[in-house]
Amino acid sequence: MKISKLSPGDFEKASAFWTSTRGMMGQMGTDSEQALATFLKRNPGLSFKVVDNDEIVGTILCGHDGRRGYLHHLAVAEQYLGQGLGKVLTDRSIEELRRLGIAKCHLFVDSRNSEGQQFWKSIHWNEQNDIRIFSHDIEYPSD
Numbered sequence: 229m230k231i232s233k234l235s236p237g238d239f240e241k242a243s244a245f246w247t248s249t250r251g252m253m254g255q256m257g258t259d260s261e262q263a264l265a266t267f268l269k270r271n272p273g274l275s276f277k278v279v280d281n282d283e284i285v286g287t288i289l290c291g292h293d294g295r296r297g298y299l300h301h302l303a304v305a306e307q308y309l310g311q312g313l314g315k316v317l318t319d320r321s322i323e324e325l326r327r328l329g330i331a332k333c334h335l336f337v338d339s340r341n342s343e344g345q346q347f348w349k350s351i352h353w354n355e356q357n358d359i360r361i362f363s364h365d366i367e368y369p370s371d
């Protein structure tokens with residue numbers, strides 16, 4: 229088992245892993261090969277994968293806007309749960325944010341994902357009860 233940086237070339241395996249993982253909030257539009265490549269180019273060296281027997285068994289995506297960090301797609305394969313991989317992946321991304329001088333990191337969890345919420349509570353992340361997320365889909369004219 230090895231932890232290393234996630235790269236655009238990992239898209240196919242990572243995408244298959246995310247599709248098969250419960251609790252992921254990713255939508256296919258935002259998980260395209262191009263979107264991942266753009267994300268990793270804008271946020272070099274912050275995202276990681278765990279590989280075992282040539283298969284991806286854990287991932288984390290991490291980005292920042294110069295002020296705050298954001299985590300996405302933290303996931304660990306079922307057979308590898310409870311071994312500390314989720315925490316290790318989180319720590320790796322936070323360490324990279326620290327190197328960049330980012331002082332705070334946020335993430336979004338589906339309110340129905342109690343497993344994910346239990347994890348963040350266990351590793352002492354603060355739940356923000358006074359914030360609601362508002363989103364807007366930006367429309368593009370079709371040719």
Ligand SMILES: CC(C)(COP(=O)(O)OP(=O)(O)OC[C@H]1O[C@@H](n2cnc3c(N)ncnc32)[C@H](O)[C@@H]1OP(=O)(O)O)[C@@H](O)C(=O)NCCC(=O)NCCS
Nearest residue numbers: 251302303304309310311312313314315343344346347350
């Ligand atoms: C959330 C997830 C990444 C945790 O991965 P993991 O490798 O099993 O977590 P770890 O082994 O690093 O656990 C770290 C701590 O969280 C606790 N924890 C993990 N999952 C838990 C759960 N379902 N319920 C309660 N505590 C949990 C562990 O007991 C451990 O606590 P400890 O340090 O006091 O022993 C994994 O369950 C997963 O992939 N879930 C599906 C995807 C998902 O929901 N991702 C989060 C989206 S925001």
